[in-house]
Amino acid sequence: GAVVSQHPSWVICKSGTSVKIECRSLDFQATTMFWYRQFPKQSLMLMATSNEGSKATYEQGVEKDKFLINHASLTLSTLTVTSAHPEDSSFYICSASRDGEQFFGPGTRLTVL
Amino acid sequence: EDQVTQSPEALRLQEGESSSLNCSYTVSGLRGLFWYRQDPGKGPEFLFTLYSAGEEKEKERLKATLTKKESFLHITAPKPEDSATYLCAVHPYGQNFVFGPGTRLSVLP
Numbered sequence: 001g002a003v004v005s006q007h008p009s010w011v012i013c014k015s016g017t018s019v020k021i022e023c024r025s026l027d028f029q030a031t032t033m034f035w036y037r038q039f040p041k042q043s044l045m046l047m048a049t050s051n052e053g054s055k056a057t058y059e060q061g062v063e064k065d066k067f068l069i070n071h072a073s074l075t076l077s078t079l080t081v082t083s084a085h086p087e088d089s090s091f092y093i094c095s096a097s098r099d100g101e102q103f104f105g106p107g108t109r110l111t112v113l
Numbered sequence: 114e115d116q117v118t119q120s121p122e123a124l125r126l127q128e129g130e131s132s133s134l135n136c137s138y139t140v141s142g143l144r145g146l147f148w149y150r151q152d153p154g155k156g157p158e159f160l161f162t163l164y165s166a167g168e169e170k171e172k173e174r175l176k177a178t179l180t181k182k183e184s185f186l187h188i189t190a191p192k193p194e195d196s197a198t199y200l201c202a203v204h205p206y207g208q209n210f211v212f213g214p215g216t217r218l219s220v221l222p
Contacts, residue, residue, distance in 0.1 A: 106156045
């Protein structure tokens with residue numbers, strides 16, 4: 001149990017376009033999901049906490065208007081990178097919380113040209 | 114401020130050579146300590162949760178232990194497939210997870 005999926009697993013887009021990443025908890029309901037960003041050979045950096053039915057809580061330094069988060073149901077959260085630029089290229093990972101534990105998705109590699 | 118450090122940063126072992134990874138932490142109140150394994154280009158895979166000092170958990174060649182200041186991940190007779198980055202995270206009460214920088218483990222055949 002506790003399987004989390006992400007889609008797509010990788011995406012390449014042109015500068016200025018928007019990209020949506022989906023995070024789903026497949027076999028449990030998650031009132032809270034998290035979005036992380038990870039640079040090569042570095043640890044996870046929390047971007048925001050997503051709560052079902054309410055606005056996301058963003059970490060300091062993360063632009064709310066650039067990284068739009070929607071937690072539409074107990075099994076789905078989406079991250080939209082708006083007007084993406086090359087510096088947004090990174091590995092984005094979501095996690096879903098269950099009983100105080102976090103279970104991670106496989107990650108999405110975003111490359112902005 | 115809640116902090117997590119891990120040592121060593123990188124570790125090379127020969128197959129069968131047992132060793133330990135360290136996770137040191139300072140938190141105001143610990144709800145739980147977590148160990149994850151991460152392979153390159155993939156999301157972290159959950160390994161263990163520890164809640165109180167003295168607690169131990171085992172899974173195959175891995176054993177995690179916890180004290181009031183640190184946790185160890187012991188790897189017994191490792192195999193090349195154990196090569197990965199091992200992440201430690203603490204969950205302070207009322208706060209989000211705090212992740213350590215990880216230990217990159219390489220097990221050579």
